[in-house]
Amino acid sequence: MERKPIRLILASGSPRRKDLLNEAGLAFSIESAQVEELSGIEWTARELCLANAELKAGEVAIRIPDAVVLGADTVVALDDRVFGKPADLDEARAMLSTLCGRVHEVFTGVCLMHRESNRVCRFLEATRVQFRPLEDVDLDDYLATVHTLDKAGAYAAQEDNGRLITCIEGLMSNVIGLPIERVLDALTEHFPQTLTPKPQD
Numbered sequence: 432m433e434r435k436p437i438r439l440i441l442a443s444g445s446p447r448r449k450d451l452l453n454e455a456g457l458a459f460s461i462e463s464a465q466v467e468e469l470s471g472i473e474w475t476a477r478e479l480c481l482a483n484a485e486l487k488a489g490e491v492a493i494r495i496p497d498a499v500v501l502g503a504d505t506v507v508a509l510d511d512r513v514f515g516k517p518a519d520l521d522e523a524r525a526m527l528s529t530l531c532g533r534v535h536e537v538f539t540g541v542c543l544m545h546r547e548s549n550r551v552c553r554f555l556e557a558t559r560v561q562f563r564p565l566e567d568v569d570l571d572d573y574l575a576t577v578h579t580l581d582k583a584g585a586y587a588a589q590e591d592n593g594r595l596i597t598c599i600e601g602l603m604s605n606v607i608g609l610p611i612e613r614v615l616d617a618l619t620e621h622f623p624q625t626l627t628p629k630p631q632d
């Protein structure tokens with residue numbers, strides 16, 4: 432039986448998420464979610480990134496109910512602390528100083544939502560990341576050369592080149608904002624009608 436294609440929409444303004452979906456060869460469009468992200472010490476990192484992913488997907492899915500909407504949220508967790516995007520360079524410096532010499536976890540929550548059929552698929556991926564000791568890191572240089580304010584935990588694994596990171600256990604794509612391997616599996620299982628290849632240039 433022929434299946435009717437369903438549009439895939441990325442509910443995100445993150446250039447990293449756009450690149451990862453593009454590299455996977457998927458056809459999709461972008462509609463940034465207009466939401467105030469949840470935060471606060473009452474949330475664990477796992478709860479927070481899943482709740483924010485659903486919030487982002489839900490806001491766009493209300494507007495476009497016939498599409499499958501992908502929302503995602505990435506946070507960094509150390510012990511019971513949760514680091515989102517730093518508010519300013521002082522906070523970025525404080526986050527990086529705290530993360531140095533330790534292993535932390537990066538969680539990305541993903542929510543795929545199709546309102547028309549009332550179907551939602553949520554999952555979370557965790558990756559462990561180890562940082563160099565503080566004395567081996569030039570934080571002034573790092574903060575001057577890497578754009579940290581739009582990144583959870585104030586670092587960019589995609590352009591690290593060994594400056595901060597000594598070891599990554601798990602999916603690299605998850606650290607930079609979207610565990611694309613798992614997104615493809617979830618789309619294949621739950622929403623195969625979205626898997627139309629993008630037109631060739």
Ligand SMILES: Cc1cn([C@H]2C[C@H](O)[C@@H](COP(=O)(O)OP(=O)(O)OP(=O)(O)O)O2)c(=O)[nH]c1=O
Nearest residue numbers: 443444445504505582583586587588606607608
């Ligand atoms: C840890 C880490 C995060 N990041 C990015 C991924 C996410 O874009 C960002 C975390 O913030 P998010 O709130 O997850 O996403 P966003 O604000 O960029 O986009 P939107 O809410 O519109 O979807 O941090 C990196 O690019 N590299 C890294 O190494």
